Amino acid sequence: xxxxxxxxxxxxxxxxxxxxxxxxxxxxxxxxxxxxxxxxxxxxxxxxxxxxxxxxxxxxxxxxxxxxxxxxxxxxxxxxxxxxxxxxxxxxxxxxxxxxxxxxxxxxxxxxxxxxxxxxxxxxxxxxxxxxxxxxxxxxxxxxxxxxxxxxxxxxxxxxxxxxxxxxxxxxxxxxxxxxxxxxxxxxxxxxxxxxxxxxxxxxxxxxxxxxxxxxxxxxxxxxxxxxxxxxxxxxxxxxxxxxxxxxxxxxxxxxxxxxxxxxxxxxxxxxxxxxxxxxxxxxxxxxxxxxxxxxxxx
Amino acid sequence: xxxxxxxxxxxxxxxxxxxxxxxxxxxxxxxxxxxxxxxxxxxxxxxxxxxxxxxxxxxxxxxxxxxxxxxxxxxxxxxxxxxxxxxxxxxxxxxxxxxxxxxxxxxxxxxxxxxxxxxxxxxxxxxxxxxxxxxxxxxxxxxxxxxxxxxxxxxxxxxxxxxxxxxxxxxxxxxxxxxxxxxxxxxxxxxxxxxxxxxxxxxxxxxxxxxxxxxxxxxxxxxxxxxxxxxxxxxxxxxxxxxxxxxxxxxxxxxxxxxxxxxxxxxxxxxxxxxxxxxxxxxxxx
Numbered sequence: 259x260x261x262x263x264x265x266x267x268x269x270x271x272x273x274x275x276x277x278x279x280x281x282x283x284x285x286x287x288x289x290x291x292x293x294x295x296x297x298x299x300x301x302x303x304x305x306x307x308x309x310x311x312x313x314x315x316x317x318x319x320x321x322x323x324x325x326x327x328x329x330x331x332x333x334x335x336x337x338x339x340x341x342x343x344x345x346x347x348x349x350x351x352x353x354x355x356x357x358x359x360x361x362x363x364x365x366x367x368x369x370x371x372x373x374x375x376x377x378x379x380x381x382x383x384x385x386x387x388x389x390x391x392x393x394x395x396x397x398x399x400x401x402x403x404x405x406x407x408x409x410x411x412x413x414x415x416x417x418x419x420x421x422x423x424x425x426x427x428x429x430x431x432x433x434x435x436x437x438x439x440x441x442x443x444x445x446x447x448x449x450x451x452x453x454x455x456x457x458x459x460x461x462x463x464x465x466x467x468x469x470x471x472x473x474x475x476x477x478x479x480x481x482x483x484x485x486x487x488x489x490x491x492x493x494x495x496x497x498x499x500x501x502x503x504x505x506x507x508x509x510x511x512x513x514x515x516x517x518x519x520x521x522x523x524x525x526x527x528x529x530x531x532x533x534x535x536x537x538x539x540x541x542x543x544x545x546x547x548x549x550x551x552x553x554x555x556x557x
Numbered sequence: 558x559x560x561x562x563x564x565x566x567x568x569x570x571x572x573x574x575x576x577x578x579x580x581x582x583x584x585x586x587x588x589x590x591x592x593x594x595x596x597x598x599x600x601x602x603x604x605x606x607x608x609x610x611x612x613x614x615x616x617x618x619x620x621x622x623x624x625x626x627x628x629x630x631x632x633x634x635x636x637x638x639x640x641x642x643x644x645x646x647x648x649x650x651x652x653x654x655x656x657x658x659x660x661x662x663x664x665x666x667x668x669x670x671x672x673x674x675x676x677x678x679x680x681x682x683x684x685x686x687x688x689x690x691x692x693x694x695x696x697x698x699x700x701x702x703x704x705x706x707x708x709x710x711x712x713x714x715x716x717x718x719x720x721x722x723x724x725x726x727x728x729x730x731x732x733x734x735x736x737x738x739x740x741x742x743x744x745x746x747x748x749x750x751x752x753x754x755x756x757x758x759x760x761x762x763x764x765x766x767x768x769x770x771x772x773x774x775x776x777x778x779x780x781x782x783x784x785x786x787x788x789x790x791x792x793x794x795x796x797x798x799x800x801x802x803x804x805x806x807x808x809x810x811x812x813x814x815x816x817x818x819x820x821x822x823x824x825x826x827x828x829x830x831x832x833x834x835x836x837x838x839x840x841x842x843x
Binding site: 268270271274275277278279281282283284285286288289291292295296299350353354356357358360361370372373375376377379380381382383384385386387388390391392418421425449450451452454455472475476478479480481482486506509510513514519527528531534535538539541542543545546 | 566567569570572573574576577578580581583584585587588590591594595598641642643645646648649650653654662663665666667668669670672673674675676677679680681683684685688705708709712736737738759762763765766767768769772773775795798799802803810813814817820821824825828832
């Protein structure tokens with residue numbers, strides 16, 4: 259807001275301005291520190307391990323002999339969780355969003371929305387407990403080849419975990435489509451299905467896309483449920499019934515032990531975290547950019 | 558006469574409508590199963606002895622005393638660090654900041670920080686607070702890490718609340734000669750307080766439930782004492798739940814479930830307070 263007075267501001271005002279500015283700058287400082295720490299330790303890691311081996315190696319055994327530092331097994335583990343959770347959360351999330359925005363009455367909405375918020379606030383360790391004590395035994399009852407720790411159980415639970423977020427963001431995107439579009443389609447004789455699928459959903463596509471991207475980013479960074487339910491064996495596999503390890507679960511596994519700083523194992527933490535950070539940052543930037551675009555379209 | 562084609566289209570429409578309703582119903586049902594499943598087995602374990610005992614190798618003697626105190630310490634210090642910083646940052650961005658490149662950069666930066674995985678904050682806490690500043694595995698390390706984690710949430714919520722204050726309120730105060738701080742303190746903040754409080758409570762409830770960053774900075778240790786100061790080692794409720802869940806014995810799973818009940822009750826209470834404040838705020842506006 260531009261200053262309404264022509265005179266120079268008072269001394270006290272300038273001090274407050276400086277104080278508030280430094281509080282706001284903490285966020286920028288956080289980003290800078292995160293990036294420098296990750297870059298510094300990852301550089302130290304690459305001094306000892308070649309970047310080619312890290313990115314394309316197919317064995318991840320930094321805690322066992324012979325040591326080997328190929329991140330592909332951790333990436334494939336993370337990919338399994340992302341694909342599995344997306345299969346659960348994305349279709350269901352869109353359907354719930356469509357129901358909330360197109361069909362539900364105000365009364366139902368006013369109940370379901372806060373319920374979704376509460377569910378989004380359940381700690382992830384609780385979901386991990388649920389995966390281990392309910393989803394895994396259920397899977398084992400259906401498919402006997404399921405291991406005690408398996409990617410499928412963790413993926414399903416991560417899907418349930420991000421579902422409220424997807425539903426809520428889809429609902430917002432659909433509701434930001436102006437009613438005139440719906441009324442135009444109805445007046446041409448379209449049914450509610452045709453209005454929703456051919457008019458409203460395409461108009462809200464960028465918002466829904468952003469919701470999907472954020473869901474994937476959340477699934478990549480999800481830690482406790484995959485640590486508890488997916489196991490600790492870095493396997494280069496696409497079989498969801500086997501035990502795997504994600505990037506986040508590896509970080510937890512190392513920090514559960516006592517790792518002195520400066521060792522190569524300590525540096526692997528930062529190398530893996532760098533990959534994790536870069537992936538999620540790119541996805542978040544993409545989602546935020548898309549979201550700003552669609553907000554401009556209808557405002 | 559209704560043509561066969563039209564009948565088919567209406568059939569599809571109602572099928573679609575009912576499948577959306579059914580999917581929503583199934584989703585809500587799954588979430589009910591979740592709550593039921595994670596709380597039932599722990600019910601018999603939930604008593605005063607459970608709340609007032611230290612963790613133990615023997616399930617029947619184990620409790621969450623140190624975890625409960627640890628969580629209270631952690632959330633108290635986090636609130637102390639994060640609330641003033643977050644609210645002041647929001648005031649700056651909404652009321653004081655010039656509309657330039659750097660301000661927009663801060664905005665985008667905060668939006669992205671909100672999406673950084675919590676475990677990355679854990680790594681930050683480990684390298685910065687535990688190792689670099691030598692705060693060791695103390696409550697204060699944990700609280701500082703948690704503060705950075707929830708800061709974006711507080712800033713975003715407070716910004717929204719401040720932005721919702723009508724511009725006319727500010728203009729009226731400026732017109733009678735108030736300085737920017739007087740306008741902010743006497744007019745903007747009082748009307749933005751319900752929104753800010755809601756955001757703060759939701760952010761703190763996130764801090765209560767986060768596990769991964771605390772594991773990173775090393776809070777997962779067998780702790781049989783209550784922290785007495787900010788430099789003491791600590792454990793927290795979600796860490797204790799994780800510890801018990803990761804063990805193979807059924808008894809410890811039941812203990813974990815009892816811990817989950819305590820955690821969920823605390824979170825539910827905080828959420829209800831937030832919903833109530835928002836409800837009162839929205840009623841007063843009308």
